[in-house]
Amino acid sequence: MNISVRTITIQLALTQYGDALIYGLAENDDYIPGMYLKQRLFAWHEESFYGTDLTIQSAEGVDLVILPAEQVLPFFAEPKLLKHLGWSWDGKAAHLVELAPLLLANVEDKKYLPSFTACREGQLQWTWEDAALRAAAETSEAAQAALRQLEGNPGFAEGLQAAFSAAVFLRHYGTEAEAGDLRSEFPLLFDKNAAASGMDEASWLMAIGWKADTAPFRPALQLLEPDEDEVQWRLTLVLQDKRDESALVPVRLAEDGGTFGQWPDTWTAHVRERAGGWLERLRACLPGERLGDGGDLLGEPLSNEAAWRFLTADSRRLLEAGWQVLLPAWWEAASRKKPRLRAKISSGESSRSSQSLFGLDSLVDFDWRISIGDADLTEAEFAELIARGERLVRFRGTWVPLDPALLAQIQRAMAGMDKSEGLSFQDILQLHLLGTGEEAENGEATAEQLEEDAARLRLEVELNEHLISLIGQLGQQSQWPKPPVPAGLRAELRTYQHEGFAWLAFLRRFGLGACLADDMGLGKTVQLIAYLLHLQESTAAQPVPAGGPHAAPSSWPALIICPTSVLGNWQKELQRFAPSLQVLLHYGSKRLDAGFFYGAASQADVVLTSYATAALDQELLREFTWGAICLDEAQNIKNAQTKQSAAVRSFPALHKIALTGTPIENRLSELWSIYDFITPGYLGSAKAFQDRFANAIEKERDEKRTADLQRLVKPFMLRRKKKDPAIQLDLPDKNEMKTYIHLTAEQAALYDQTVNGLLERMQKLEGIERKGAILAALTGLKQLCDHPMLLTKEALPEPDAANRLDTVALIERSSKLERLLAMVRELREEQERCLIFTQYVGMGKMLQAVLEQELQEPVLYLNGSTSKTARDRMIERFQSPVLPEGEPPADQPNVFILSLKAGGVGLNLTAANHVFHFDRWWNPAVENQATDRAYRMGQTRDVQVHKFIALGTLEERIDEMLESKQQLSDDVIASSEGWITELSTDALKDLFTLRREWMG
Secondary structure (H helix, E strand, O other): OOOOOOOOEOOOOOOOOOOEEEEOOOOOEEOHHHHHHHHHOOOOOOOOOOOOOEEEEEOOOOEEEEEOHHHHHHHHHHHOOOOOOEEEEEEEEHHHHHHHHHHHHHHHOOEEEEOHHHHHOOOOOEEEEHHHHHHHOOOOOOHHHHHHHHOOOHHHHHHHHHHHHHHHHHHHHHHHHHHHHHHHOHHHHHHOOOOOOOOOOHHHHHHHHOOOOOOOOOEEEEEEEEOOOEEEEEEEEEEEEEOOOOOEEEEEEEEOEEEEEEOOOOHOOOOOOOHHHHHHHHHHHHOOOHHOOOOOOOOOOHHHHHHHHHHHHHHHHHHHHHOOOOHHHHHHHHOOOOOOOEEEEEOOOOOOOOOOOOOOOOEOOOOEEEEEEOOEEHHHHHHHHHHHHHEEEOOOOEEEEEOOOHHHHHHHHOOOOOOOOOOOOHHHHHOOOHHHOOOOOHHHOOOOHHHHHOOOEEEEEEEOHHHHHHHHHOOOHHHHHOOOOOOOOOOOOOOOHHHHHHHHHHHHHOOOOOOEEEOOOOOOHHHHHHHHHHHHHHHHOOOOOOOOOOOOOOOOOEEEOOOHHHHHHHHHHHHHHHOOOOOEEOEEEOOOHHHHHHHHHOOOOEEEEEEHHHHHHHHHOOOOOOOOEOOOOHHHHOOOOOHHHHHHHHHOOOOOOEEEOOOOOHHHHHHHHHHHHHHOOOOOHHHHHHHHHHHHHHHHHHHHHHHHHHHHHHHHHHHOOOOOOOOOOOOOOOOEEEEOOOOOOHHHHHHHHHHHHHHHHHOOOOHHHHHHHHHHHHHHHHHHHHHHHHHHOOOOOOOOOOOOOOHHHHHHHHHHHHHHHHHHHHHOOOOEEEEEOOOOOHHHHHHHHHHHHHHOEEEEEEEOOOOHHHHHHHHHHOOOOOOOOOOOOOOOOOOEEEEEHHHHHOOOOOOOEEEEEOOOOOOOOHHHHHHOOOOOOOOOEEEEEEEEOOOOOOOHHHHHHHHHHHHHHHHHOOOOOHHHOOHHHHHHHHHHHHHHHHHO
């Protein structure tokens, strides 16, 4: 449609939100089409991208171009228009053209105010300074006429106010930093209570700090406590000199708003101007009974109950309304200090049960102490104060606030503990550990802590000198007694290993369990062996009591329980480092039955068995009270509900020790399980631990709960890492790198097919069937990333007559396999050796077959079905030193494939300096354990760790999650893959679907 227009007349309306609805008229008064108008009126308007960002709406046949509120004033203040057209402004558009430059100048010069009306409605808006706008309009009759039109048109005024407010936000608070500056400078501007009823606009602007209060004083309400002459509390209105805040002038406030008092003459005009507002504001803030009649509205004395209400409630309302409130000096400290209930441990070193504390169950006598404000009360004094039935009590010259709710909490806490029974050492230790770090310095609670702890009273403990010394030793490595290295130890302990053995012996002295959680490769085994030798050398041999083990002496043997895969390793290490220890292996079909077991065990220093055997022989082993029980790879009891875990817990012992490089693999419940073994009951029941710690930490990332748990765990866990400066291992570097590969076309097609099939099933399945389908698909996708044959369940092809396998057909179906073969060939050319970890038996067998044929050398494969004898032989063959001179033996294996579960723990394979993770595990800790088979003490070369990742697949997403999960594990926080089964179908689709950008 061709339009020929020489002059366009602009008219508009403003919405209540400040947007301009603009339309145009031609010379013949026809409406201009919206697109035509937009393209010409905003042809030079950069902010709207020359009109392209603006929308058009039709109303009753008229096209309206919508200009957003924040652009209204900047555009109309200085419109840039096409010169070949004539422009005319009519009606409100003409007024806006006159006023916009003046208003925009006010914006630039910060001549604006927060809107009092908007603030009382919970909104932040801006309005212009009326005086400044009128002064700017004096030089223009057109602008003055526009102002008059504005006063007579409330709708237009409301819209212009909104556009002005939007311009202020755009110009001055358009970034987060600028908005933060505003919030920091005027915090009361954002306080819902800052515009409380009873304040006029001028008072409010002064209260929030926007306008300066020019009066030489500030009004305040002062609460006066009874003294020797006064017997009742009083509330009075005072004028506080701004130059000398200690100078207070009492005034009487009459019912008609009149004020009486002796203030300086220069104050009189300010008092007369403001006094009427004081009365209105007080009536809005104080209950009616607080204001009396006659010449002094605040003249009536206050009872203790009324003074309590003023301190706790009325004063808060007054502060929120902008009043200055002067309270007795002791009140602020008393109100900020939480009441404390302390158990004061009786003097002396002995517990009730023995001359030295032995075990967490030892009982200790105590007396109650109650602290309220600055008053420290005995149980009798506390009862005496309660009997008075008052809220505010003078005690030893100090006022003590007695909050009935807090008193009830204190009484309930005291009633909940039978003082005649005493406190257990476990209670004392927990109260002491959790009593640190919860309050701000100087013992006062922050406002946030007061809010959090309003409904909770914390019980504290006051230690005697003996317990201060003991608990101080628990937390300070430098204070651990350091016994000499046992003479029978055939090893030189590093400094940190000597400290670890000393720590175990120290905790044993007090019957306290221990979790030695050093990094893999730091020598937990030799530290425990030193401990066992220490027991042998420091305890005289005693005969086995007739009739059983129930009075077993401390010289009775230690029981070591470990995974089957490392039984042989323990045998060799005990023989190597402590040949003087008599070791009984209780394992396999030839193990002794009850008739011979007790006699043989009584002659041994150490009984060695596996977790599986311990569960099978639970009845036999729990009839013995062991000198110590030591769990190697203690994460094997991480599931407290299993028969194996229950069996291990049932064995009585004088001391319990857990060895693990990963106290948490997936969930905090695993940590609880280990601690419930070494210190039964210390972390509460499984349900109580889940409610108190696990849910808060794992789901909500609660930092306070995390800190509490760390404090409780720390005394019984010793964890050192290879890179700790104090360790000084001088290990070579461990270089980790990720190797990304693309799926083959076959893998990509099968991947899509598997995901689509799962998503279709998700529409029909629910509950356990849905979870099972998700986990099955998850496993299938991970296997598919390795090789299609794992998913299709194809058998390996049979070799030909020459016993050769068609490896080409196998390799070309998997990019991972192709890449691995190339990298292994390269490292073998350099005479280097490697470990390859995979989760899947089928993949391990395929790797072994392919690599043996391609490399023409033996390749080892260890998995869960490998016998102990075969396992030990494999390790020995792989670790055999390759002499520098001459060719290595033809049967020397240089490539070792391992199942992550069977080969990931307890093995020393430092002959390798390359580690391949062919497929990824959900748990960083498990992968690191596997890597540490090669990266450990004894390793002399840099270790290269290669992690294979199939691009665009779930593996890539797993890798992204592992990166963050490692940090959580370090912070004693973890999660598992079970969360995937709880995802919505849309979330599953996003997690599983193949990213097409990686598909060629």
